[in-house]
Amino acid sequence: MKSFTKFLVVFVLAMQGAWAQGNASYVVDNITVDSDQADVSVARSRAVKDATSLGFERLLQNITPAETHGLLPQVIAQVSASDMLDKFSIKKEVTHPKYLLTVDLFYNKERVRDLLEKSHIPYSDAGSSKVVVLPLIEINGRRVLWEENNPWRAAMTDAVQTSIGPVQFMLPKGNMDEANAVTPEMVAFGAGDILADLGSQYNAENVAVAKAWVSGSVGSVRQIKVNINWYGTAGFAPTSVEMPLYPGEKLNDVLYQVAAETLRTMQNQWRNESLVELDRPGRVFLRFNPSGPQDLETLKSMIKPLSIVKLIKLRVLNTQASLFQVDYFGAPEKLKQALTDRGLLVMPQGSVWAVSLPNTQDAVSYDQQ
Numbered sequence: 001m002k003s004f005t006k007f008l009v010v011f012v013l014a015m016q017g018a019w020a021q022g023n024a025s026y027v028v029d030n031i032t033v034d035s036d037q038a039d040v041s042v043a044r045s046r047a048v049k050d051a052t053s054l055g056f057e058r059l060l061q062n063i064t065p066a067e068t069h070g071l072l073p074q075v076i077a078q079v080s081a082s083d084m085l086d087k088f089s090i091k092k093e094v095t096h097p098k099y100l101l102t103v104d105l106f107y108n109k110e111r112v113r114d115l116l117e118k119s120h121i122p123y124s125d126a127g128s129s130k131v132v133v134l135p136l137i138e139i140n141g142r143r144v145l146w147e148e149n150n151p152w153r154a155a156m157t158d159a160v161q162t163s164i165g166p167v168q169f170m171l172p173k174g175n176m177d178e179a180n181a182v183t184p185e186m187v188a189f190g191a192g193d194i195l196a197d198l199g200s201q202y203n204a205e206n207v208a209v210a211k212a213w214v215s216g217s218v219g220s221v222r223q224i225k226v227n228i229n230w231y232g233t234a235g236f237a238p239t240s241v242e243m244p245l246y247p248g249e250k251l252n253d254v255l256y257q258v259a260a261e262t263l264r265t266m267q268n269q270w271r272n273e274s275l276v277e278l279d280r281p282g283r284v285f286l287r288f289n290p291s292g293p294q295d296l297e298t299l300k301s302m303i304k305p306l307s308i309v310k311l312i313k314l315r316v317l318n319t320q321a322s323l324f325q326v327d328y329f330g331a332p333e334k335l336k337q338a339l340t341d342r343g344l345l346v347m348p349q350g351s352v353w354a355v356s357l358p359n360t361q362d363a364v365s366y367d368q369q
Contacts, residue, residue: 025086025106026063028055032092035099043099048088055105056081062165063124064116066268075119084111113307124271129234130168130204131266133160134195135259136187138213143184146174151252152212155259162260165267170202187211195231206232210262212255214245221246224258228266236273241265282332285315285352286324296322298357302342308334323352 031051037043060072086106094100116123136145137152144150153171160169172178178198186194187209199207209229216222226241241262245254286303290296296314303312308329316323328335332348339346343358 026059026109026112028059028105028107030091030102031055031105032100032102034101037099040095040099043095044093044101047099047101048103049082051101051103052085052088052105053081055103056084056107058164059107059112060116063112063271064121065272068121071119071121075115075121078119079115084108084115109307110305124166129166129206129270130170130202132199132202132204132207133169133171133263134182134187134198134207134209135171136184136209136211138211143188145182145184145187146179151255152210152259154252155255156210156262158256159259159263163263163267165264165271167267167270169263169266170204172198172202190229190231192231199232204232206230206234208266212258214251216245219247224251224254226258226262228262234270234273236269239265239269282329282335283325283327283351284332284335284348286326286355287321287352288324288355289321295357299324299344299355302344303339306335306338306342308338 031054033047033051033054035043035047037046057072057076060075061069064072084107086108088106089104090101091104092100092102113123133156134145135150135152135156136143137150138144144152147153153174157171160171163169182191182194182198188211190209195207195209199205207230209231210226211229212224212226214222214224222245224243224245227238228240229238230236241258243254243258243261245251286299288295288299290299296317300312300314303309303324303326306328309326310329311325311327313325314322315325326335336346336348336353339355345356345358347354
């Protein structure tokens with residue numbers, strides 16, 4: 001029977017990963033559904049079920065590359081979304097005149113990863129992040145940024161409301177203090193320190209400058225071009241977007257399409273930078289000097305939950321040291337950073353890395369085998 005529940009409110013999706021005692025969740029925030037069902041208990045039950053299905057679909061779209069989205073219906077059909085859910089939290093519930101429910105959904109990270117891996121679909125290990133976007137446009141040889149009549153800012157303001165992905169985009173307020181501190185010229189030439197300071201005012205570690213302009217002659221097919229430059233901790237390479245402006249089309253109207261495509265490109269870049277490549281695992285060996293059997297289990301329990309780790313296996317154990325095999329996805333630098341983030345002391349040398357637990361003596365030295 002076709003569900004009566006209607007999804008009317010565009011929601012903002014935020015995905016974050018959390019690690020606590022071996023458990024983790026993907027969190028999908030602010031899923032809002034409504035229903036004409038009169039019985040509140042029935043309406044709530046149906047709404048939670050439908051919100052869970054919708055949130056699961058959006059989650060998978062959020063963490064997988066766009067080119068794999070055509071395969072997601074087959075993946076979703078293999079499981080019940082409710083089985084992927086650890087818990088949900090009701091943020092708002094209205095029972096009159098129409099039933100309305102807003103929930104946060106917590107999906108089991110390990111189950112979601114296992115499902116995608118069995119389906120051979122790569123996924124992103126990126127967490128959610130705030131990014132301040134500065135919409136700079138060149139019009140008739142003049143750089144426009146803070147002005148109220150900036151059509152590029154208007155288009156971006158609309159686009160950030162509906163952008164779905166690991167990044168929460170926001171535009172600065174554009175008050176007098178910001179306009180005086182950050183000029184269009186500073187933005188155009190990449191005054192990194194000043195841009196980083198602006199981002200910090202919004203608790204954002206990254207700022208992206210989206211510089212737009214129009215090339216070509218009036219009367220012909222022109223091109224709206226956007227250069228995207230990142231400033232902050234992400235360290236992404238510059239990228240670009242281009243869209244035609246046909247004769248008779250109004251620039252301000254087409255800018256809304258360009259803004260949506262620009263944010264989509266930025267979401268994909270953020271997602272793909274942390275993509276877990278399932279078909280190309282790497283391998284290292286961790287040399288570890290335990291003080292007792294419990295240390296072996298402690299080390300294994302710290303590494304196994306990492307999303308980039310495919311396998312951890314004890315290969316050698318003797319009176320001097322142990323050797324763990326670790327198969328992982330992505331670059332070795334990401335694995336090293338992940339181990340360091342867990343508090344482990346890591347000394348890489350080729351394919352054999354010395355590791356030690358926190359609050360123990362420094363990692364042992366060794367001859368590479």
